[in-house]
Amino acid sequence: MNDGPFSKDAAGKSLDRLIDIARSDTGQARRVANFLLAWWNGEDCGHFPVADLFGVDATIATHITTIIGFLGQHEGAIYPDAFGRKAEMIELVGRWRDLGAG
Template sequence: MFEMTDEEKAALDRLLIHARGDTGQSRRVADFLLAWWNAEECGGFDIAATWGLDANIAADVVIVFALAVRAGGYPDNLGYGPQFESIVRDWRPGLMTQ
């Protein structure tokens, strides 16, 4: 079974909190997370969007990107399905009816 490091879990948890906000940074974080969740339906992620993030948030994005690569799977495989579904409801509500 795959296990996240404490650093990876903390970074992902912080990004999930940021994605629940209603700021431009929240939108960028949500876009990043949803690209991992399902890029085909939720949209990809423009790496230049990180330029609009605070340094600490961008550092968490880097950690979570490495986590996604290392895990070789989707966030629901790590037990984060409900949290990502919540982000879809907040940022891609049109996908909830599909």
């Protein structure tokens, strides 16, 4: 599973691109953040509405489906920290979610 469109390498590259997009301030960034944060911790960070794919361009949708394809090849859970991206995900939680409010 080291080669092909759903390899760990391909998923890691897609994850890096999606993180970069989620760090920006656009409608697409919000949708990408929704996807990444739902993967990270959907229970606390919210889930990803599939209809959000309608609001991103084809390249972004391909990055999302690359990650989903990678995840679908594995038994058990794999999260962004398996790619060494824990700090980036914590940053996105701080940027897009106010989990301490209430």
